[in-house]
Amino acid sequence: MTTVRTRFAPSPTGFIHLGNIRSALYPWAFARASGGVFVLRIEDTDLERSSQAAVDVIIEGMKWLGLDHDEGPFYQMQRMDRYKVVLADLVAAGHVYPCYMSMVELDALRERQMANKEKPRYDGTWRPEAGKTLPPVPEGVKPVLRFKNPQEGVVAWDDKVKGLIEISNHELDDLVIARPDGTPTYNFCVVVDDIDMAITHVVRGDDHVNNTPRQINIFRALGQEPPVYAHLPTVMTETVDEQGEKHVSKMSKRNGAKPVTQYRDEGYLPDAMVNYLARLGWSHGDDEIFSREQFLEWFNLDHLGRSAAQFDDAKLRWVNAQHLKAMDDSALALLVAEQLGKQGITADDRLPRICGLFKDRCDTTVALAGWAAAFYADVVPTEAERAQHVTEAIRPALDTLAEKLAAIAWDKASIAAAIKETIAAHGIKMPQLAMPVRVLVMGTAQTPSLDAVLELQNKQTILDRLQNR
Known part of the structure; x- marks a missing residue:
């Protein structure tokens, strides 16, 4: 029986928010529920936007939530030599060719296609074919390398969320898989990583659906079968514009999403966050509140939802309150002591009993620390x-x-x-x-x-x- 191997592969181009971390939760849970392996991979090929600070926040957020990885973190930028070896194999096998079309020429081609109401795409000018004469190679131009996508048939996969998806190869143009300086591109690196890391199941956001047929074709060119895919619907959030009107849009940094670690600082419990995030796209009957252990006992890929979930701050607070009430007073006191410490207050052995007395009134450890502070610091009534x-x-x-x-x-x-x-x-x-x-x-x-x-x-x-x- 094949061991389940899943991965979380974030790009460190900014802080990690709840919409991102949900894409870590499900593959982690599937690996744990299946007795498998969970791999952390950092896709840091965007050199201009990637930062070590963002990597640190990813790891810190996952550690707080208890999403422990078994292997990694692996960094794509440290694997460039490996990608170039595989790239050379593809070139030797005739799956890759140099393309000298400049960006100016490519832009002009796209403008003509759009003017003719055609789908903008590379037209295969430099694709070698039997009996075809290629244009003369321009002097002083370094080519990109393009993958020779099959021109016939379809790419199909049975997505664990979306069901059967079929894309005609005719719809896919020849993807750039290496830049003029020889640096491999994202879609190629992902395939090599998934092969080398023996990934069996890829659970990721549905913004990657368009990448999947291209990646599947690269897998097969390398003589490998692709993993099982599950593409998660987007997490939506409500925003208010300058006119005071409400809009529902994809959760993102631009739309006011907070770093995962901010929820820790605001007094949320890791198990409550896991509970809430799990329900943003997965269900077990009508169960709303459950422990981490129950979640892992119940979880599989067959009950992932097909509809976009909407983040609800009030619901998150309610879920956190339920976990707070159920938590052991001594364990809760350790978290409240941390919050009190931020106020310069040192607690004593009364704190577990104080937590037990006041926790039914609170939805975060910050709120609970507010009550507890009255036992250790001066009180000034209004x-x-x-x-x-x-x-x-x-x-x-x-x-x-x-x-x-x-x-x-x-x-x-x-x-x-x-x-x-x-x-x-x-x-x-x-x-x-x-x-x-x-x-x-x-x-x-x-x-x-x-x-x-x-x-x-x-x-x-x-x-x-x-x-x-």
Whole structure:
């Protein structure tokens, strides 16, 4: 049985966003679900736009999401010698020929074709054929190398997302596979890489569909069968133009997409991101929330969706909130401690219990750290909250509560008893006392159960805050 081998092959020409990383998630998941191998390949032949910083962000984002690769990263620019060897083999086998048509001539040809309402394409001027006389070779011109695409028949493949796709070879012109300086081009390099890395399944965005028939023909010219292809629909996102009108367009840097690592900094959980991204083009019945383990148990290429998915920030937050609530308090506390550290706050062993108390109210670890900060740093209620809740009428009850709290053992039952005794002594209702206490202690009138909040706080801190009114 052939081992499944998949790959993620990004171009390091900018930061990696969620639309890009989904193209890593599915091949990673398929390799893991199949007991296969996941390869990371960096397609860095665009020298002007590629950067090491972009490579670093790709690797950092994948590491955060837990999309671990088994082999690589391999860099195309470090494999140029290999490409040139294969290119020479193709030339020797008669699959490649030099083309001396200049860019000026090529542009003029395309203009004529468009004027005649024809598809703009290279017309095979320099393609050698039996009985054909080629133009004289111009002096001082370095040729490109073109692949001799078959002129008859069709290229067909059974796409795991789109089904059977057939392209007539007549529709494909002779592709440039090496530039005048001898540097091989993208479509050729990809084929050599996939052969050398024994890739069995290529899962990528459907913007590559037009490349696929060309690549399949190169595979076959090299005596190899192509891998199984699955072309994923685009991830769409909603944008608002200068006139305030909403538009749905492809997720991209130009359309406001954020780097993957920014979601980490904003307090999203890796497993929640994997859950959300998985559902942007794949489904398992009606299951919305699932663990990473469940995803890998269920995943296959047969349930990839054919329709474009739309990114929804509110849905992502909801998914993150569900994972946050389900997460172990001690594990969650480690992430919240990191967020607190960014504020210069050092947490202690109370943090897991604080997380357990407040996590149902939060959708990110940043929001949870906001609650936790009240246990470690000064709290300053807004003037509006103070004026609304900490009134002259309630001050005597606050004094009574402070006296009772000062005299008790610091546990939840004793605190609850002190609150009830204060309410009874002043003939008031729970909210009349609880709201101002919350404002003074936590800076807001809405918190979980008051005795639970007070019990987690330092006793002297509570007494000081009740006096600070």
